[in-house]
Amino acid sequence: MAQLTLKDVRKVYDSKVEAVRSFNLTIADGEFVVFVGPSGCGKSTTLRMIAGLEDITSGTVSIDGRVVNDAHPKDRDIAMVFQNYALYPHMTVYKNMAFGLMLRKLPREQIRERVERTAILLGIDKLLDRRPKALSGGQRQRVALGRAIVREPKVFLFDEPLSNLDAKLRVQTRTEIKNLHQRLRTTTVYVTHDQEEAMTLGDRIVVMSDGRIQQVDTPLRIYRAPVNRFVAAFLGAPPMNFLNGTLNSREGGIWFDFADTLPLRMLDRHADALRPHLGRPLVLGFRPSATSESPTGKFAGQGNAMRLEAAVVEPMGEVMDVSCRTPKGQPVVVRIASRDDLKAPGPIELHLDMDHVHIFEPGEFGRNLVV
Amino acid sequence: MSDPATRSRRSFSVPRALGFAALVVLGATFTAPFLWQVLISLSSLTDVDLLTRTGFPPVLKPENYPQVFRKVEFARYFFNSFFVAGWVTLLQVITSAMAAYAFSRIRWPMRDRVFLLYLATLMIPGVVLMVPNFAIVLGLGMFNTYWGLIVPAAFSAYGTFLLRQFMLTIPTSLDEAAAIDGAGHWRVFTQVVLPLARPGLIVLAIFTFLGNYNSFFWPLILTKDDNLRVLPIGLLAFDSTYGRETPLIMAGSLMAMVPPVLVFVVLQKYLVKGIQLGAVKG
Numbered sequence: 012m013a014q015l016t017l018k019d020v021r022k023v024y025d026s027k028v029e030a031v032r033s034f035n036l037t038i039a040d041g042e043f044v045v046f047v048g049p050s051g052c053g054k055s056t057t058l059r060m061i062a063g064l065e066d067i068t069s070g071t072v073s074i075d076g077r078v079v080n081d082a083h084p085k086d087r088d089i090a091m092v093f094q095n096y097a098l099y100p101h102m103t104v105y106k107n108m109a110f111g112l113m114l115r116k117l118p119r120e121q122i123r124e125r126v127e128r129t130a131i132l133l134g135i136d137k138l139l140d141r142r143p144k145a146l147s148g149g150q151r152q153r154v155a156l157g158r159a160i161v162r163e164p165k166v167f168l169f170d171e172p173l174s175n176l177d178a179k180l181r182v183q184t185r186t187e188i189k190n191l192h193q194r195l196r197t198t199t200v201y202v203t204h205d206q207e208e209a210m211t212l213g214d215r216i217v218v219m220s221d222g223r224i225q226q227v228d229t230p231l232r233i234y235r236a237p238v239n240r241f242v243a244a245f246l247g248a249p250p251m252n253f254l255n256g257t258l259n260s261r262e263g264g265i266w267f268d269f270a271d272t273l274p275l276r277m278l279d280r281h282a283d284a285l286r287p288h289l290g291r292p293l294v295l296g297f298r299p300s301a302t303s304e305s306p307t308g309k310f311a312g313q314g315n316a317m318r319l320e321a322a323v324v325e326p327m328g329e330v331m332d333v334s335c336r337t338p339k340g341q342p343v344v345v346r347i348a349s350r351d352d353l354k355a356p357g358p359i360e361l362h363l364d365m366d367h368v369h370i371f372e373p374g375e376f377g378r379n380l381v382v
Numbered sequence: 383m384s385d386p387a388t389r390s391r392r393s394f395s396v397p398r399a400l401g402f403a404a405l406v407v408l409g410a411t412f413t414a415p416f417l418w419q420v421l422i423s424l425s426s427l428t429d430v431d432l433l434t435r436t437g438f439p440p441v442l443k444p445e446n447y448p449q450v451f452r453k454v455e456f457a458r459y460f461f462n463s464f465f466v467a468g469w470v471t472l473l474q475v476i477t478s479a480m481a482a483y484a485f486s487r488i489r490w491p492m493r494d495r496v497f498l499l500y501l502a503t504l505m506i507p508g509v510v511l512m513v514p515n516f517a518i519v520l521g522l523g524m525f526n527t528y529w530g531l532i533v534p535a536a537f538s539a540y541g542t543f544l545l546r547q548f549m550l551t552i553p554t555s556l557d558e559a560a561a562i563d564g565a566g567h568w569r570v571f572t573q574v575v576l577p578l579a580r581p582g583l584i585v586l587a588i589f590t591f592l593g594n595y596n597s598f599f600w601p602l603i604l605t606k607d608d609n610l611r612v613l614p615i616g617l618l619a620f621d622s623t624y625g626r627e628t629p630l631i632m633a634g635s636l637m638a639m640v641p642p643v644l645v646f647v648v649l650q651k652y653l654v655k656g657i658q659l660g661a662v663k664g
Binding site for chain 2: 083084089091099101111114
């Protein structure tokens with residue numbers, strides 16, 4: 012196990028394209044960190060620089076305090092699971108798992124013992140004599156995991172390892188990876204573009220965009236307090252709703268005025284942060300689950316109502332997603348308690364949990380003014 | 383479900399029958415020269431002219447075959463052809479595979495430009511290179527030696543191109559996985575890429591063996607001793623200023639054809655794959 016440190020790491024391709032810009036992060040010993048972001052955000056490039064598969068343009072990568080910028084991948088004591096598994100097609104499962112140990116010249120008995128122990132751990136002990144082409148996607152994934160685990164490395168690197176699996180198997184394997192990490196406590200860096208995977212797996216999440224870190228924090232803190240509109244939009248399904256408007260001061264409080272629906276009164280504790288932005292165009296954001304039809308509990312109070320037109324209802328059991336529109340047609344999705352008698356199309360009045368309402372500056376990366 | 387008789391009746395149609403007839407004619411056109419060759423190889427020299435009228439020799443003369451061995455060093459030529467083509471094949475597959483690995487898996491400055499330059503050598507006709515190659519081989523003291531027959535043919539831009547295209551289809555993540563597992567370039571080459579490039583290696587080996595087994599001009603100008611002659615040149619002995627012994631030439635050619643035909647029949651599927659490879663990746 013090891014601490015992993017990235018300091019001012021940059022990656023520039025062909026002296027033109029800056030794929031990763033000044034990446035700074037320390038990953039604690041045994042921590043599970045997930046890099047998440049859309050395609051082309053630099054997450055895989057960063058992982059590959061940690062692995063030694065890409066040269067680092069500037070900055071340093073250290074494992075356990077040792078700078079490994081110029082170390083060959085084999086000398087970094089890492090193991091990686093690839094998106095396409097990268098199993099050697101001409102070798103059996105046993106040989107796939109044993110290959111790395113053979114290259115490290117471990118005694119044959121020790122190799123056998125380690126491979127068998129790992130195979131039992133992953134439930135692939137009956138498949139050791141098979142070739143990868145004779146395995147299902149899920150089994151291949153386990154072999155790829157096994158090949159990484161059997162080496163007992165200091166750091167595990169996962170590059171979108173579940174994206175080739177079907178939805179059901181993905182959820183199952185995700186749980187297994189989490190279980191494995193809890194048992195092995197090996198420092199892990201996991202790359203994904205799937206926000207659900209990021210939320211469920213990571214001790215901490217690194218949200219990236221355009222080669223930059225947007226936010227690093229625990230999954231729940233990022234979900235509840237996104238630092239900007241990009242992070243807010245990226246995490247959460249259905250995604251956060253955004254409505255344009257302006258802040259105005261009246262009746263002893265600060266109100267967010269929309270062009271086409273009822274104004275919302277901001278919490279007094281946010282007044283100091285919001286006052287400098289009065290009169291400016293801003294964006295109000297709230298998650299679909301921060302709404303209720305019933306004005307009770309955290310949804311009680313004045314100035315938190317929103318009148319919308321329900322367009323489509325998608326019942327999901329206990330809750331239902333309702334796609335709505337403001338009078339001028341801005342889309343809003345809400346997740347509320349299920350009921351049979353909601354008419355769509357038809358009017359709907361909702362109440363917001365103002366504790367979970369965010370105000371962003373305009374633009375894709377507009378800053379969250381209330382965190 | 384229809385019974386087989388109904389199916390065959392249904393499948394009969396005039397265009398289909400015409401198609402089959404055309405195939406039969408085409409097949410016969412290709413087969414006829416070989417049958418003709420067999421018939422001549424079994425005739426006596428005096429009956430060859432008669433054959434053009436009767437279509438069959440009046441007397442079969444199978445002793446033409448052993449006679450080929452008695453009249454010239456046919457076994458020696460056989461050995462030489464095999465020896466030279468075998469070594470050239472082995473060396474060319476090795477050098478082409480190594481070059482293809484360097485051109486497809488290792489990143490180095492100007493790599494693709496150097497590859498194009500190397501590939502451009504394919505545009506120079508072999509005949510143009512004959513004289514400079516001869517001068518070099520002569521200068522290296524390889525004239526009239528096996529070395530001279532083998533070494534110049536041991537490197538091939540075509541082979542490099544073929545294997546490079548093949549290796550480009552092998553995912554680079556395998557190299558990366560091997561590198562993380564602890565393998566350097568040599569191990570990645572020998573234990574990961576080469577086993578996966580086996581179909582490409584076999585195709586190149588077939589092409590190279592067949593090409594060199596039939597090689598004529600280079601061995602002709604490079605060798606003067608009879609014991610270094612290869613089959614195509616050896617057969618020339620039957621076509622001299624004293625006359626042409628057509629039945630013996632045909633018997634010798636037929637025997638010389640056996641190995642390439644066997645190679646083709648056994649490894650046909652790889653050849654088809656190789657041709658497709660060139661078509662898709664060219």
